[in-house]
Amino acid sequence: MxxxxxxxxxxxxxxxxxxxxxxxxxxxxxxxxxxxxxxxxxxxxxxALPMAAFLAELVPADIAEGYLGPESGLRGILIASVAGGFIPGGPFVSFPLVLTFTKAGAGVPQMAALVTGWAIYGFHRVIAWEVPVLGWRFVAIRMLAGLALPVLTGLGVSWLLPWFPGALVRP
Structure with missing residues (x-):
């Protein structure tokens, strides 16, 4: 334990x-x-867990490393921030995908931006729940206010990472 x-x-x-x-x-x-x-x-x-294990074997390492790898820098953080919003479902889908990308070579700042983008934007949730219940105006204000947060999270993690080596254990 x-x-x-x-x-x-x-x-x-x-x-x-x-x-x-x-x-x-x-x-x-x-x-x-x-x-x-x-x-x-x-x-x-x-x-979800076996799905993540199977996906980890299917995601080409060169794609994950090229677009989301540690060397992708700000570009990778931006891609991950937007991609996070399009990951459907709850944590049973998103977190195994983060492990999948990590195993395939994605960087820690990029994965932090992806998780933050998923948490803030979650377009599937926005369309199915937020807009019908809270209305477009509220959703637009909320999303605009949080627009930079996934990118700032990725940059913040880049800055903090030297003090937290091994922050995301690669499976």
Whole structure:
């Protein structure tokens, strides 16, 4: 078990203790909700992780390195920032793709920009949820306000990377 997993277990046990302190029925309800979420999420993992492993073998290293590699610099950060917005789905799709690109030679700043572009833009989410619920005006203002964030994230990671060697472990 990693330190992160241990910390999460500790926090879960503390939360369980707090629920039990309030009422046993609250703890049972929370446990049932957690189990239902696990049942929903587990099938996604069983598909997403092998998909990422297969994609990692299919993505040509020269393409990943050329467009998104550490030497691609600002151009690679810009490409990754835009590409991130077009990655459909949730973290079960996007994070395995980041691992796929990393294994194929993508750079850490570029992958940070890609994840940030996915989180901020997520065009599939914008079209399916944000525009119908919140309206075009709100979405336009939000997206314009965040326009530079993926690029700034990639540049910031470039600057910080010397202090964090091995920041993205290559699988």
């Amino acid at each position: 990693s330190a992160t997993q241990g910390l999460l277990w500790l926090l879960a046990l503390i939360a369980l203790g707090l629920c039990l302190k309030r009422s046993v029925s609250m703890a049972i309800r929370a446990g049932r909700d957690g189990a239902h979420s696990l049942v929903r999420v587990l099938p996604l993992f069983t598909v």
